[in-house]
Amino acid sequence: MRYAIVTETYPPEINGVALTVQGLELGLRARGHEVLLVRPRQQDEIRAGSDTLLVRGAGLPRYPGLKFGFPATKSLLELWTACPPDAIYVATEGPLGWSALRAARKLGIPAATGFHTRFDQYMRDYGMPFLESTALRWMRRFHNGGDATLVPTRELAEFLQSQNFRQVVRLARAVDADQFSPDRRDAALRRAWGLDESGLAVIYLGRIAPEKNLDLAVRAFRELQRDRPDARFVWVGDGPARAKLAQDHPDFIFCGLQRGAEVARHFASADLFLFPSHSETFGNTTLEAMASGIPTVTFDYGAAREHLRHEIDGMAVDNDADFIAAATKLATDDALRRAMGERARLSMQRLHPEQVASDFDTLLAGLADTRRRHASAAVA
Structure with missing residues (x-):
C-alpha cells in the first residue's frame, strides 16, 4: 500500500505528537508499505529524502523550536494527482493539515485525522476561557472533514462523540519496553x-x-x-x-x-x-x-x-x-x-508497538477499501 502522513511537528522536535507520528510512520514502513511524509522544513534543513515532502512553515507562537506549516493545497494536489496514495493520515490541525484534507477530498482520497491536542482546554490555561467553545467547534469542523478521527483512549472517544465528532475510532498507544526499562x-x-x-x-x-x-x-x-x-x-x-x-x-x-x-x-x-x-x-x-x-x-x-x-x-x-x-x-x-x-x-510489557502499527495499517487499509467499493458502486 501507499500511504501519506501529514504533520506539522516531527523529530528532532520533542513533543508527544512528533514522537507518536514518527512511531506510526516507522510502524507502517516496517510492515512493508510505502510512506510519504509531508511536514514543514525545519531549522537549517536544506533537503530531505525522496520519501519526504518539505513545505514552508513559520515558528509557532509561545512554542520555541516548533513550527506550523503554511497552506500547501496546490502542491499536494499536483503530487497526489501524479502519484495518489491509497489513504492519508493528517496528524495536526494547522494550515498544512487543512490543506491536506482539502486536497484529499478533491481527489477522492480517504483521510484519517489524529486528535492529539486539547486546544480547547489550552484556552483556559493561557487566559482565554471565552475561546474554549470556539476552539472545540473549530476542531470538530476539521476532524469531521476526514473519514475517521483517531483517538488514544475510550474516554476521549466518548467525549468527542458527545460533542458530535463523527467516525471516532480508538487507536491504542504502546511503549517500547526495551527502550524504557x-x-x-x-x-x-x-x-x-x-x-x-x-x-x-x-x-x-x-x-x-x-x-x-x-x-x-x-x-x-x-x-x-x-x-x-x-x-x-x-x-x-x-x-x-x-x-x-x-x-x-x-x-x-x-x-x-x-x-x-x-x-x-x-x-x-x-x-x-x-x-x-x-x-x-x-x-x-x-x-x-x-x-x-x-x-x-x-x-x-x-x-x-x-x-x-x-x-x-x-x-x-x-x-x-x-x-x-x-x-x-x-x-x-x-x-x-x-x-x-x-x-x-x-x-x-504487555503493550506492543508492533500491534499499534498493525491496527493503524488495518484502519487505513479499511478506509481505502471502502472508498474503492463506493467508487465501483457509483460507476456501476
Missing part, C-alpha cells in the same frame, strides 16, 4: 543530581509550560520534602515557564531537553514521577515512566485511566489535595514505591 538506571547520573541510591529523585518530564499545571507539582514536592529533606526535584524538558521556575526555586535541577536513550536514562534514574497536567489527550510519559519502573502520580484520565491501576502500579487521583497526599505517601514509603514500580514495569 529499569536497566537504564544510572548511578552516575544520580550522583550528578546530588543523590546516592538512598536518596529520592522526584522527576517531571515534559513541556515546562502553563498548560501543564506545574504549580501543583511544585506544591506537592514542597509538601513531601518536609518528610524527605533528601529529595531532589529533577526537571527534564523546556518551555516558557522554565526561567521563572528556576529563578523561584534555585534548588531544582533542570536537565533541559533530552532525546532518545537519554529520556529513558533520566526516567529510570528517578524514583517518582509527578505528572499534574489536566490537558493531555493521552500522556505518553505515563507509559514511559511505568515501563521504566517508576510509579506515577497523575490525574485519573488519559493514559492513567486506560493503563494505570490506582494504588497498584501508581496513583491516579481526582483532585489537587489527593495529588499532594499521594505524592507524599509514595515519597515516604520506599517499599510501597518500589513494589508499585515493579508492578508498573510488568504491566507495560
